[in-house]
Amino acid sequence: DLMSDMRRDWPDVLHSSLNRTQFWQWDKHGTCAATLEVLNSQKKYFGKALELYEHVDLNGCLLKAGIKPSSSYYKMTAIKEALTSFYGVTPKIQCLLPEEGEKAQTIGQIEFCFTKELQLVNCTAPKDESKPMQAHLNLGTEHLSVCSDSLPTYYPSEVQ
Numbered sequence: 001d002l003m004s005d006m007r008r009d010w011p012d013v014l015h016s017s018l019n020r021t022q023f024w025q026w027d028k029h030g031t032c033a034a035t036l037e038v039l040n041s042q043k044k045y046f047g048k049a050l051e052l053y054e055h056v057d058l059n060g061c062l063l064k065a066g067i068k069p070s071s072s073y074y075k076m077t078a079i080k081e082a083l084t085s086f087y088g089v090t091p092k093i094q095c096l097l098p099e100e101g102e103k104a105q106t107i108g109q110i111e112f113c114f115t116k117e118l119q120l121v122n123c124t125a126p127k128d129e130s131k132p133m134q135a136h137l138n139l140g141t142e143h144l145s146v147c148s149d150s151l152p153t154y155y156p157s158e159v160q
Contacts, residue, residue, distance in 0.1 A: 002046050009053050036116060056112060061086045069157035073104050076153045092123040094144035095153065104152040108144040
């Protein structure tokens, strides 16, 4: 019964498939989160994700900073500053690198981190690591990596 809300509020903007559900990863993330009673089923996990999505209102925050999905390019530092100042925590933003001949990276995922009590927390590397997380997410043939501060950034609305 959450599928229509999932399709509306949690779209996969990087893939042109009508289904666009391949990144809803219960098997990868949900089963680990299921150790918490509030997230111990697919329905609870995705329902809570939708609830947190509405609470966080990422698009509303970026819009207040003048950043909206469009064909314009933005500075990654402006996006990070808007999110960090609004929420008080640092998210992890992952991008598709520019293809040959292109100048801009494309935001693929903005990840907020939560404690087990579902409170926002910084998405930073553990203190014993000397460099920030460089996690890569494989989404079919594309690879997401932590966005570069030096490249222009495209914030897509959806795949055409």
